[in-house]
Amino acid sequence: DTTDKRIALSNNYAGNSWRQAMLESWEKVGSKAVSDGIVAAADAFTTSENQATEQAAQIQNMILQGYDAIVINAASPTALNGAVKEACDAGIIVVSFDGIVTEPCAWRIAVDFKEMGRQQVEYLASRLPDGGNLLEIRGLAGVFVDDEIHAGIEQGVSENASFKIVGSVHGDWAQDVSQKAVAGILPSLPEIVGVVTQGGDGYGAAQAIKAAGRDVPVIVMGNRQDEMKWWAEARDADGYETLSLSIAPGVGTLAFWVAQQIFDGAEVPKDLTVPFLKVTQDTLDETLEATPEGSVANVEYSQADAKAVISDAN
Amino acid sequence: MNGKYRILLPVLSLAFLLAAVFYLQPRAMSYFGLNLLFNLAVPIALATIAQMMIMMVNDIDLSIGTFVSFVACVTATFLHDTPVLGVAILLAAILAYAGLGALIHIRQLPAIVVTLGMSFVWGGLAVLLLPSPGGTAPVWIRSLMTVKPPLVPMAVVACVLIAGISHFLIMRSSTGTLLRAVGGNAQAVARSGWSVAKLKAGAYALAGFFGVLSGVCLVGLTTSADANIALRYTLLSIAGVILGGGEFTGGKISPVGAVIGALTLALAGSFLSFMRLSPDWQIGAQGAILILVLAVRLLFSRRNRKWKEAAQNG
Amino acid sequence: MPRLSSRTRIKGDAELQQATGAGVSAPDAPLVALTDARVHFGAVRALDGVSLTISPGECLGLIGHNGAGKSTAVNVINGGLTPTGGQVRYLLADGRDGSGLADAQACGIRSVFQELSLCPNLTVLESLRVIHRDLTGIGWRKVAQGRIAKALAEIFPGHQIEPGMTVGELTLAERQMVEIAAGFSDGRMPARLVILDEPTSSLDAAIARQLLSHINTFCAKGGAVIFISHMLGEVFDVATRIDVMKDGRIIASKPTSEFTQQGLIDAMGHVAAEKSAARAPGSAKTELGEEILKTPEGLSARKGEIVGLAGLAGHGQAEALARFYMSRSGKLGQVKQPEVAFVAGDRGRDGVMPIWSILRNLTLTHLPSLTNRGLVDRDGERRLAADWRSRIGIRTDNMDNLILSLSGGNQQKVLFARALASSAPIVVMDDPMRGVDVGTKQEAYQLIRNEAAGGRSFLWYSTETEEVCQCDRVFVFRNGRISAELTGDNINEENILAASFEMQGVGT
Amino acid sequence: MDKSFVLKLTDLPRRPWFWAFAASVLAFGATTYLTDGRGGAGLLSAALTFAAFSAIVGLGQMFVITLGPGNVDLSIPATMTLAATLALKFMHGETALVLPGLGVALLVGLGAGGFNYALIRLLRIPPIIATLSASFLYQSLAIWSNRGLRIKPPEVLADFTTGSFFGIPNMTLIGLLIAVLSWIVLERSIFGRWVSAFGQNTRAARLSGVPVEVVRAVTYISSAVLASLTGYFLASFSGGAALNMGAEYLLISIAVVVIGGSSIAGGNSNVPGIWGGALLMFLIVSMLNSYGLGAGVRLIMTGTIIIGIVAAASGKGRAV
Ligand SMILES: Nc1ncnc2c1ncn2[C@@H]1O[C@H](COP(=O)(O)OP(=O)(O)OP(=O)(O)O)[C@@H](O)[C@H]1O
Numbered sequence A: 001d002t003t004d005k006r007i008a009l010s011n012n013y014a015g016n017s018w019r020q021a022m023l024e025s026w027e028k029v030g031s032k033a034v035s036d037g038i039v040a041a042a043d044a045f046t047t048s049e050n051q052a053t054e055q056a057a058q059i060q061n062m063i064l065q066g067y068d069a070i071v072i073n074a075a076s077p078t079a080l081n082g083a084v085k086e087a088c089d090a091g092i093i094v095v096s097f098d099g100i101v102t103e104p105c106a107w108r109i110a111v112d113f114k115e116m117g118r119q120q121v122e123y124l125a126s127r128l129p130d131g132g133n134l135l136e137i138r139g140l141a142g143v144f145v146d147d148e149i150h151a152g153i154e155q156g157v158s159e160n161a162s163f164k165i166v167g168s169v170h171g172d173w174a175q176d177v178s179q180k181a182v183a184g185i186l187p188s189l190p191e192i193v194g195v196v197t198q199g200g201d202g203y204g205a206a207q208a209i210k211a212a213g214r215d216v217p218v219i220v221m222g223n224r225q226d227e228m229k230w231w232a233e234a235r236d237a238d239g240y241e242t243l244s245l246s247i248a249p250g251v252g253t254l255a256f257w258v259a260q261q262i263f264d265g266a267e268v269p270k271d272l273t274v275p276f277l278k279v280t281q282d283t284l285d286e287t288l289e290a291t292p293e294g295s296v297a298n299v300e301y302s303q304a305d306a307k308a309v310i311s312d313a314n
Numbered sequence B: 001m002n003g004k005y006r007i008l009l010p011v012l013s014l015a016f017l018l019a020a021v022f023y024l025q026p027r028a029m030s031y032f033g034l035n036l037l038f039n040l041a042v043p044i045a046l047a048t049i050a051q052m053m054i055m056m057v058n059d060i061d062l063s064i065g066t067f068v069s070f071v072a073c074v075t076a077t078f079l080h081d082t083p084v085l086g087v088a089i090l091l092a093a094i095l096a097y098a099g100l101g102a103l104i105h106i107r108q109l110p111a112i113v114v115t116l117g118m119s120f121v122w123g124g125l126a127v128l129l130l131p132s133p134g135g136t137a138p139v140w141i142r143s144l145m146t147v148k149p150p151l152v153p154m155a156v157v158a159c160v161l162i163a164g165i166s167h168f169l170i171m172r173s174s175t176g177t178l179l180r181a182v183g184g185n186a187q188a189v190a191r192s193g194w195s196v197a198k199l200k201a202g203a204y205a206l207a208g209f210f211g212v213l214s215g216v217c218l219v220g221l222t223t224s225a226d227a228n229i230a231l232r233y234t235l236l237s238i239a240g241v242i243l244g245g246g247e248f249t250g251g252k253i254s255p256v257g258a259v260i261g262a263l264t265l266a267l268a269g270s271f272l273s274f275m276r277l278s279p280d281w282q283i284g285a286q287g288a289i290l291i292l293v294l295a296v297r298l299l300f301s302r303r304n305r306k307w308k309e310a311a312q313n314g
Numbered sequence C: 001m002p003r004l005s006s007r008t009r010i011k012g013d014a015e016l017q018q019a020t021g022a023g024v025s026a027p028d029a030p031l032v033a034l035t036d037a038r039v040h041f042g043a044v045r046a047l048d049g050v051s052l053t054i055s056p057g058e059c060l061g062l063i064g065h066n067g068a069g070k071s072t073a074v075n076v077i078n079g080g081l082t083p084t085g086g087q088v089r090y091l092l093a094d095g096r097d098g099s100g101l102a103d104a105q106a107c108g109i110r111s112v113f114q115e116l117s118l119c120p121n122l123t124v125l126e127s128l129r130v131i132h133r134d135l136t137g138i139g140w141r142k143v144a145q146g147r148i149a150k151a152l153a154e155i156f157p158g159h160q161i162e163p164g165m166t167v168g169e170l171t172l173a174e175r176q177m178v179e180i181a182a183g184f185s186d187g188r189m190p191a192r193l194v195i196l197d198e199p200t201s202s203l204d205a206a207i208a209r210q211l212l213s214h215i216n217t218f219c220a221k222g223g224a225v226i227f228i229s230h231m232l233g234e235v236f237d238v239a240t241r242i243d244v245m246k247d248g249r250i251i252a253s254k255p256t257s258e259f260t261q262q263g264l265i266d267a268m269g270h271v272a273a274e275k276s277a278a279r280a281p282g283s284a285k286t287e288l289g290e291e292i293l294k295t296p297e298g299l300s301a302r303k304g305e306i307v308g309l310a311g312l313a314g315h316g317q318a319e320a321l322a323r324f325y326m327s328r329s330g331k332l333g334q335v336k337q338p339e340v341a342f343v344a345g346d347r348g349r350d351g352v353m354p355i356w357s358i359l360r361n362l363t364l365t366h367l368p369s370l371t372n373r374g375l376v377d378r379d380g381e382r383r384l385a386a387d388w389r390s391r392i393g394i395r396t397d398n399m400d401n402l403i404l405s406l407s408g409g410n411q412q413k414v415l416f417a418r419a420l421a422s423s424a425p426i427v428v429m430d431d432p433m434r435g436v437d438v439g440t441k442q443e444a445y446q447l448i449r450n451e452a453a454g455g456r457s458f459l460w461y462s463t464e465t466e467e468v469c470q471c472d473r474v475f476v477f478r479n480g481r482i483s484a485e486l487t488g489d490n491i492n493e494e495n496i497l498a499a500s501f502e503m504q505g506v507g508t
Numbered sequence D: 001m002d003k004s005f006v007l008k009l010t011d012l013p014r015r016p017w018f019w020a021f022a023a024s025v026l027a028f029g030a031t032t033y034l035t036d037g038r039g040g041a042g043l044l045s046a047a048l049t050f051a052a053f054s055a056i057v058g059l060g061q062m063f064v065i066t067l068g069p070g071n072v073d074l075s076i077p078a079t080m081t082l083a084a085t086l087a088l089k090f091m092h093g094e095t096a097l098v099l100p101g102l103g104v105a106l107l108v109g110l111g112a113g114g115f116n117y118a119l120i121r122l123l124r125i126p127p128i129i130a131t132l133s134a135s136f137l138y139q140s141l142a143i144w145s146n147r148g149l150r151i152k153p154p155e156v157l158a159d160f161t162t163g164s165f166f167g168i169p170n171m172t173l174i175g176l177l178i179a180v181l182s183w184i185v186l187e188r189s190i191f192g193r194w195v196s197a198f199g200q201n202t203r204a205a206r207l208s209g210v211p212v213e214v215v216r217a218v219t220y221i222s223s224a225v226l227a228s229l230t231g232y233f234l235a236s237f238s239g240g241a242a243l244n245m246g247a248e249y250l251l252i253s254i255a256v257v258v259i260g261g262s263s264i265a266g267g268n269s270n271v272p273g274i275w276g277g278a279l280l281m282f283l284i285v286s287m288l289n290s291y292g293l294g295a296g297v298r299l300i301m302t303g304t305i306i307i308g309i310v311a312a313a314s315g316k317g318r319a320v
């Protein structure tokens, strides 16, 4: 019985559409669970700046507030370990997702970011057997996800020797920053056949490449609605083909149900993996249909989904 | 504002916020609770003292946040793996700070620009050290930060120590008096035969020293580091000095006030957590509470208004 | 009050011409010897071959017009400025010769600068730490407190300054007192030569008197003083020898007894303006127009009237002026037709725009009237500045030079021109003659009288009784309030003093 | 060639803006050197476009910084985001609403600037903290109003912002126009004098009849309005407003002001230098990216170059 359990979401950043979709999914699923009497509370907390120190303080406050479980999307995989340990010591269940924490006492719902990077190159190899030059758009320097996806891309390139990364810029996962960075490096680049990305930056890259008067190469997208819309238009115009992949913001709701299941007495292993959300040429139209304008492709999880994920892992 | 009011106001704001927090969350009123409320304020207090050293000589340091991040990265890597090398790097960083102070004075450079430039440099060095979050806190600092003294929690003891030592150093000692004199009227100090370049280098070195302490303490709390871990400290530290009754020019600073200002800022965050606002407004509320706390100063300055100030403000 | 006549001996002007560089007769070995010192700032020859010596027991009065080079000479003597040519030598306590700032300090040379040089954020006792290098270690505060308290009590008996007070909260006069006391205070190396650059400019008469008598005792005990002032009476009172400077040179150097005041003024190079005939109060009154200002605390003035604010320094005169000024300015509508203009006394704090040229500093207040749709008429601006430069005699070769390259007195003239160039019917002056030389003062008085005759009203706060006595009406302040309003023949030193001190019981 | 011209040439390095432009030219040369001159035109056009955004916000920041120590507008990114979000939401992609949308953006700027000023004036909060706190409020407003959804700009507006006129990007033209206007205001108008007087000695300015509060209000409002304008154009340029769209303009706006040679001590501003600084900030990153340097090295070099330029340009101030 979990009716008296209180669950809190500790979120470190709210400044983009992905995080907003995540908060919305949480709100939807959480408030439903509360009104259904499954849990007593599902409150969301957001720090004003994307900072591990601030999030650590936030977690400490949650301990004081007496939450039974804390679901975390962490600013740093390790810098919160001190606070997470304190929470565990206070008998609190800690479940991390997307930005996971390495502290052993916490559960992790991980996305294989490295695999995400590798699959991009794999896809390009299937599309462009002759290989060619690639442009890489990275995220924010010094952040765990950026490093993981980058490592995956490197691995992909080493597996497919016909590809070569000729340029790399940091787009901070933002369309305007990527657009600027790509516009700055393009003039010095030879012809490129593909752009590997980290999500939230494909549209900006496309804009910059178009502005430079070059043919638009295969840009791997990151599930943003504007990217997919651009892709659909380009497909209708001249049969443009690509792949889009990213983690679904709704994975937060999976973490919510996992926490609930742990209270319910389910045997949950510490490490769970969720697949990332992939949009292909075939699923483009239906995904686009289901995504609100300006938002991100999303799936929300139910209690049943969570049970399935847990039993798969066991 | 004259000397008496300068310290009274921060004390009152802190007391008021503390009362509000205790009211909202009585559990905070314990050894354990106080420690959770304040332990992450210790590195902020140290960074605020560092910023205060710079503001004392009429400059401002926009790089303190990245500097503390850099120190944190060094602490979690070199200081842990090869302590001797780690200590040498940190000493060199303090020397670099001293050098900057001298350079700024001798070449008459605007400190805000030089430190802005340095913020890129420290940030770059941090990214080179730890491209991805990680590292491990040296055991001694971890145990120092988690020590449980009798009666009063470590966080409170540390803050009192920081305030006391820096007060003695800056407000009571003869060297501190000279350093403040540089902020009050550098020309007069030079006329009396002192080398202002040396004094400024000294103030900057002190800033570097407290910045190093801040980074080391931070890693002690978080157990690991990343390149972006303390970026927020730049603005927090400036706000802390001002909240503590310091001013941007004229060498008017108060170390005790600065520590209290840092604590107030940390407490404001907790206060908001305990209010359980909607996530949409959580960020805005941080701004609102800063405005509120600072607006209280008005009551005091009104009462203590002289025409000098009237002329300044019209 | 020092009376000139008691000391003045009438001598022929011819005697003044025998200018010599070195001291007339040095009783002991000189503390400082300046030989042929030259300081050039670009084209400006601030010092153009100055030689002087000063020996124990001497009080050297240094006078000269604004920009004559007095302050520069001080900076050379105290080691702060290395001359571009010539030599400075100090006689160290151990008999050696020395040079440079460190040796100057070791020799016991102390300076009180023209521009205040305390740190406003420090307390009075902490200020001493900046000057006295030996104040270190445990208990330094006690020592510093003892030294400054002793010096203050010795020089300014009856003062109200606590060593724990913050300098920024003291009045201008109190700050000046602290600086002077610090200059004379005990230290590891006792003060042997104290240089005072216009120390009395912001002190009221009574306190200035205390200082003068302290200088006399100090010199009698074997100390040496260099005393710079534009108040010739003071110089005559304390100096044993007077050096007259003009355009970077010493043009006369003789024992005080051999000078006359008129002779000095002539030597300084000004056309001696005869002390203007006293105003006939009766006739002046009739010319005055209707009352154009009245403040809540009781200040009032009529069109064309010169109203003086008197009383001891720091008794609320400056505040009353500022309050009045603030209430009548600052709105956008008052920009083109200002109701009131301001002449600052504390230049650095209230007047000067430090990174601007003389030109821009001068035109600031009047500029809105020289604009067309918000754009500045730059030729008109130049004409205005050129006009005022010649009217008020600003000593510079180019109005595009930085304002800070002017001597203190010339900066003050620029501030005068700034206010008078505007069309404001009321001009507020906060002790505007601070640091202005005698000749210029006479020109300024004339200017003010002409403007008043033209219908402008003046509110004039001055620490000089003699200036206040030139006004049509005088309000005497005590403890922030008006204690007396004097008009006509009632305006005289006795009445002003009576109203300043009444019930205060500190007759000094 | 007369003597005065020669004199002027040798005088150039003493102009505060000279070093920013010189360094920009070097960075441009170094980047195109990599491709043996190919892509020069493309790089120049990209630099001119993106520098325009930095230049416009930089001009606003410059007005504020000229007011003297402690004056800086930290709310620029949030104001950009809020203005862009509200304007794009209002226009909802409809061509007819392009101009009213601009009006909405400008109103947001007016409101934000006015609010910033009110905090500074009425509550006496130091500007750095007032604008920082206000920026949190604007950020919340932007989140609340649109929850981070990216709405597309009207087609015409998108085309205009990405288009060019006789080979010069439209954004560059707008940026230059605003720069020229700012130059006239600062160098030739009475308001410019007042801003400079305020920055040097506020008290003395007040006592000389300068309406200091009007000056301060107008300055903070201009900064916010220019930020809103930039937000409006930038969102249209990059295909929609995002919650984090202004983030990088915080440091950039300050950096271009100081690299451009404006004295941070206040009272001395420098319009041409803003464009120099803006071009440099773009070209440095392009150059370092093109040479394939990692993020760490890139940051270190950016910092070193900023310090280097300021050190080179420093010297005793000249009379103005
Ligand atoms: N730093 C400087 N740069 C350029 N010129 C200077 C500088 N300092 C002084 N001068 C010039 O040197 C000359 C002498 O100045 P100084 O301050 O010594 O005059 P003074 O006799 O003390 O005048 P006052 O009575 O007005 O104080 C003046 O013409 C002044 O303009």
Ligand SMILES: Nc1ncnc2c1ncn2[C@@H]1O[C@H](COP(=O)(O)OP(=O)(O)OP(=O)(O)O)[C@@H](O)[C@H]1O
Pocket (backbone or CB within 6 Å): C001, C002, C003, C204, C205, C208, C230, C231, C232, C233, C234, C261, C262, C265, C273, C275, C437, C438, C441, C442, C463, C464, C465, C466
């Ligand atoms: N012949 C003269 N021509 C012009 N002005 C003169 C002449 N003689 C003296 N003065 C001015 O008159 C004033 C007399 O100075 P002094 O300080 O001796 O007067 P005082 O009444 O004793 O002043 P205080 O009350 O400040 O001691 C000075 O301001 C001096 O500049």
Ligand SMILES: [Mg+2]
Pocket (backbone or CB within 6 Å): C070, C071, C072, C114, C197, C407, C408
């Ligand atoms: Mg002088």
Ligand SMILES: [Mg+2]
Pocket (backbone or CB within 6 Å): C200, C205, C208, C231, C234
């Ligand atoms: Mg006198």
